[in-house]
Amino acid sequence: MRFRFCISILLVAIIAGCGSKDDVMVDVNINSPDKNVLYLNRIDFNQIFKVDSVKISKGENHKRFRIKQGDEPEFYSIGTKDGKAVTILASKGERIKLTLDLNNILSYQVEGSEGSSKVKEVVLAFAKSKAKVDVLSNRYLSSDSPEEREALNKEFDAERKRIKDELTKFIWDNPMSKASIMALYLKYNDNIYVFDSSDDLLLIKMVASAWKALYPKSNYTKGMLEDIKSIEKKITNAKFQQMIQNAEMPIPDLSISDRHGKKITLSSLKGKVVLLDFFTSENTVSLLDNRELMEIYKKYKSKGFEVYQISYDSTKEAWLNYLNSSNIPWISVREEDPKKSQAAIFYNVKQIPANYLIGKDFNIIGKNLYGKELQKVLNEYLNH
DSSP states (O other): OHHHHHHHOOOOOOOOOOOTSEEEEEEEEEESOOOEHHHHHHHHESEEEEEEEEETTTOOEEEEEOOOSSSSOOOEEEOOTSSEEEEEETTTEEEEEEEEEEEGGGGGEEESSSHHHOOOOOOOOHHHOOOOOHHHHHHHHOOHHHHHHHHHHHHHHHHHHHHHHHHHHHHHHHHHHHHHHHHTBBBBBSBBBOOOOOOOOHHHHHHHHHHHHTTTOOHHHHHHHHHHHHHHOOOOGGGGGHHHTTTTSOOOOOOOETSSSSSEEEGGGBBBBBEEEEEOOTTTHHHHHHHHHHHHHHHHHHGGGEEEEEESSSSSSHHHHHHHHHHOEEEEEEOOOGGGGGGHHHTTTTTSSEEEEEEEEOEEESSSOHHHHHHHHHHHHTOO
16 A cells, blocks of 8 residues: 655644634744754645745744644644754644754654644654664665574564554544544655555544544545555455445444344444444443443433444343343344354454444544543534
């Protein structure tokens, strides 16, 4: 898969704007020993636009950028012609303070912008990984030993997996942030991306669908959807075939029996916001989560919220006993043999409890959301 997103670790963005209260203003405190020029660029999905530039006199340490800002948060870069730059993610109305040291660009500080703070978290995590990979690459190129090269390849694979796991957690924790798009498109070089396989499709779809729900006309939405189509053409893994064959169902469908033996399909809930919940009454955490979910369900059911809860109780009797005693108001189903659960395979569930939040167009917009976090995402999605 070849991504076209223009953000790289050396291009870390900044913003500016003012004039109206919705515009963004960025105050830059900079340590520059010589005369220089600061450039402000807006980073779109597949291209970069020059926005502004200011000259820096020797000894000068403060500059201000102003820029008009629309509803969608935008990536901007601010830096010098020699490639020393940082990236920020600005939302309208923000007043951002940026501190730059051109002798150590990754030591930058940013205040007043939640999105930019998340971008910095991604950038610093990946910078550490890239530095390690660069060392491994140099050692690989200078080595004549097949054994050493094989060992270095294994080290690279391990490091790539480590940063991939770290960024995956960030993305699941921040499904509605544009910083997650940046994380998905990070690359070590023009040919090696952190996320580049069919196994990453579910994650990419989750981010794309979240952004589509918020900003359907965004170039980032359009670009990610095009990339998803490209990935789908390459998929041979059987567990994703169902996704590809049914264009109306971008995630795996499920059809599981309820307590009365009636098959309930997940796709029958399309048009609602669905919490796909993996549960067992034999787990104390699950029971506590369900008590909390009961109040959330009452609050949001009238707004189009539904729960499709799959029981992993070891016996059917335990499941039915729980349903009888708890008066669960939502959909509860159970596979005949939870130990061989197809639902768990499709959705890569490794432990219980777990959940996915599915948007009205049946794309995943969140994972493992409980209590206040679940309510926050429901409020943002349902009230947008």
